[in-house]
Amino acid sequence: MNNVSVYCELEEGKIADVSFELLSKGRTLANQLNCKLEAYLFGHKLDGFEKELAPYGVDILYKADDAHLSPYTTLPHTSVMVGLFKENKPQVALMGATTIGRDLGPRVSSALGSGLTADCTELEIGEHEEKKEKKIYNNLLYQIRPAFGGNIIATIINPDCRPQMATVREGVMKKVIYDLKHKCEVVNVDAKKYFDETDFAVKIIERHIEESKINIKNSPVIVSGGFGVGSKENFQLLHRLANLLGGEVGATRAAVDAGFVEHERQVGQTGVTVRPKVYIACGISGQIQHLAGMQESSIIISINNDANAPINKIANYVINGKVENVVPKMIKYFKENSK
């Protein structure tokens, strides 16, 4: 009871990275709250997953193994999760802000009448005083996220409803092994007990899942462009520099929305969070929602013809100039100097 819980998402038979990241964060929160860490894994043919999950500090694994739970559809997963949450009453519930988590989370929160905060960039434990009622709440989950298009950062709390639910994007939290010998109790859940016959209304008739070809999260070098790069063609210049440096191309939301690059390349709160060795920001002014996704890069180089661009404040190097002039020079002098 009153534990920290994490919904573990399966991606074509493997536990998603974001779930491990959330377990790591969940473990820290559980230690602070002096409670247990629970993992919820729903799918089919789930033998042996406890061995993978235990080292991340999972104390109890609730495993629902049923053919109806794979592949994922909304209603059966909702029913099992809502049923288990009503019995176990976790105080915190975390899930990935993935296509699955963002489909399941709100449905579950509505069924439980619980608050849900999307796309948190930080989770902390803190207290709150309700001044009008002179009521003090201890050990609340602070759900911190950029808001309003990323121009401000808001701390959200759920004082009265449990669980306190939050989704977090992949890459925001760090995946850390807690204890290789951690003991994990497995509870096998009879999913059928929770299903309603109306849960099977949506039928999957076709499914094509492709391995994502683009993975900027683990790239040591990222050359990133903003809307100011101007076009798909101009982004080719960034691709050339990235290839040369053994890196990947990233982009701001505006550049993705404009169709200059693929959505998978979006860096920021609603995209991917990255921590490369070098982040080269080309014509990026630096909205908070973008900075939130790249500020932990080891070295930040900003190329901008606006000397006052907000991103320059967090950059190690600021190159004052136009992207189309500077990038070719970087290509040229990298080649010359690395010979």
Added chain:
Amino acid sequence: MNAFKIIVLAKQVPDTRNVGKDAMKADGTVNRAVLPAIFNPEDLHALEQALRIKDQFPESIITLLTMGPVRAAEILREGFYRGADDGILLTDRAFAGSDTLATSYSLSCAIKKIKDFDIIICGRQAIDGDTAQVGPQVAEKLHIPQITYCEEIQAIDKKKITVKRRLERGVEVVECALPVLITVNNSAPHCRPRNAKRLMKFKHATTMSKHQETGGDYLATENANTHLSIKEWGISNIDCEHVQLGLAGSPTKVKKVDNIVFQSKESKRIDDFDEDISLLMKELIDSHIIG
């Protein structure tokens, strides 16, 4: 012949995509006045999906439902110009401060009042919050299935609907019996432009309170041109529990709002002269940062 009753949920949002430097006031709060209010982009995608069903089955009726302040009637007019048949503005002070759950509850009460529907379509998320929660929460409150991330409605008849969904790593085609709620992805087709004839017809469409405010003979307008009146519902028009509305009905509270302050670094500033960039690249290579 088939005809469908479609409800499209839409939100008027500040255009956060075009936030300029004057968007923040000196005290760090958001200067809403300088941000234009627009039809949430993905809700327009949702309207387009509804219009495509109507293209195929012209007897279908599209009702646009929005919750917001009185000026949100603007997006209902925008919807009329593009082909929506009916518009309802859900507006009341009691809704102020709603989080996604309280919003979903209010919308679901309005939908229960509309009562007769086959499909609810809305955008995946709104650009001012990006939560993507209201669609699924409305579906849950109405106890109907949801299909999220719709890119295309491939087929529809009275028995079932077939939808292509765009997922992070692929696509899925699903089918489901009606009624159902569908959220439309940003990869779905853009909405058709305004129709000039409809624009002329509906440009004066407005709510009763606006008619009264402008001192017009609203009763005469109402009787003569029913299409010129946008339905305006407050809490007295829907069957709802007041404790579930607005701030009181919102489990999430904003504890505080901060201006983000990033740790400033000592940046090395250089110009785009050849020798400077050559030196920089050399420095980066020599310190094994790149190369």
